Structures are given as structure tokens and as C-alpha cells.
Amino acid sequence: MTVQLNHTIVAAHDSHVSADFLAGLLGLEVGADYGPFVPVGIPNGVTLDYKDTAGAITPQHYAFLVSEDDFDAIFARIGEAGLTYWADPFHSRAGEINTNDGGRGVYFDDPSGHRMEILTRPYGSGS
Known part of the structure; x- marks a missing residue:
């Protein structure tokens, strides 16, 4: 069996700000919104899917x-x-x-x- 991480959801106070921040620093692109998620694709095929979250973030x-x-x-x-x-x-x-x-x-x-x-x-x- 082959197991690969495909994506993870990242809680954010403002998903667009956080996605732009990471993509800008790493030299990556922010993908198109997908439902409530703002994805940042990593070259190995994993995406970090930012999602707005109210309240405290761990x-x-x-x-x-x-x-x-x-x-x-x-x-x-x-x-x-x-x-x-x-x-x-x-x-x-x-x-x-x-x-x-x-x-x-x-x-x-x-x-x-x-x-x-x-x-x-x-x-x-x-x-």
C-alpha cells in the first residue's frame, strides 16, 4: 500500500492573508478558493488548505x-x-x-x- 499525505487544513484568522503570507515567502502560488478553503500547493503534491476560524487558534x-x-x-x-x-x-x-x-x-x-x-x-x- 502507498500512503501519501494529500492535504491538511490550517486554521487561520484570515485564510487569504495567511495563504498569501506563506506562498509569498516560499515562492509558491495560492490556488483558487475551493469551498471554504484557500489552498497553497507544495511541489510534492501536498496542499495546505487555509480555512477561516473564529476564536483562538492552537x-x-x-x-x-x-x-x-x-x-x-x-x-x-x-x-x-x-x-x-x-x-x-x-x-x-x-x-x-x-x-x-x-x-x-x-x-x-x-x-x-x-x-x-x-x-x-x-x-x-x-x-
């Missing part, structure tokens, strides 16, 4: 494995946007990039408080 974590060149481009856009970034998911190392497993990684928050991460090497892959 922050989730979304990690994106990117090439070294893509990391540079995304990190530049993070800087241009004036976003705070961290080397760790606990937000204790602000303004730093981690070098886990010989790669690079940073965390940043989206407009609804979700913790986004870009990394160039999968954790546990060694250096």
Missing part, C-alpha cells in the same frame, strides 16, 4: 524541506518582511539560524501564530 508546526538556494531566497524574503525568526521551535534563540545535521534551519510565525520552519537537511540525517 498553533501548529509546519516544516518545509528546501534546497540551499531556496533557503537563501526564502530567508531573504523573511528579512525583507522584517519577520522575527528563531533557530529553535521554542523561540529561545532569536535572530539565529540553526545548523543541525550540517544544514540550516529557521523558524518563524505566520499571521495566525502557526510555527513555520524551513530546513535544508532532514533531522537525523547526519552531517
Whole structure:
């Protein structure tokens, strides 16, 4: 049996703002609204389907494995946007990039408080 993640629903205070935020930073496109969802397609075929949610949102974590060149481009856009970034998911190392497993990684928050991460090497892959 082949099992693949196809999509996940991401709660947002404003689904269009959040989808535009992620797509803009990652250099991706926002798809056409599909019912109550605003999809951002990831090149591996998975979509993050943003959905407006009233009230408090429990922050989730979304990690994106990117090439070294893509990391540079995304990190530049993070800087241009004036976003705070961290080397760790606990937000204790602000303004730093981690070098886990010989790669690079940073965390940043989206407009609804979700913790986004870009990394160039999968954790546990060694250096």
C-alpha cells in the first residue's frame, strides 16, 4: 500500500492573508478558493488548505524541506518582511539560524501564530 499525505487544513484568522503570507515567502502560488478553503500547493503534491476560524487558534508546526538556494531566497524574503525568526521551535534563540545535521534551519510565525520552519537537511540525517 502507498500512503501519501494529500492535504491538511490550517486554521487561520484570515485564510487569504495567511495563504498569501506563506506562498509569498516560499515562492509558491495560492490556488483558487475551493469551498471554504484557500489552498497553497507544495511541489510534492501536498496542499495546505487555509480555512477561516473564529476564536483562538492552537498553533501548529509546519516544516518545509528546501534546497540551499531556496533557503537563501526564502530567508531573504523573511528579512525583507522584517519577520522575527528563531533557530529553535521554542523561540529561545532569536535572530539565529540553526545548523543541525550540517544544514540550516529557521523558524518563524505566520499571521495566525502557526510555527513555520524551513530546513535544508532532514533531522537525523547526519552531517
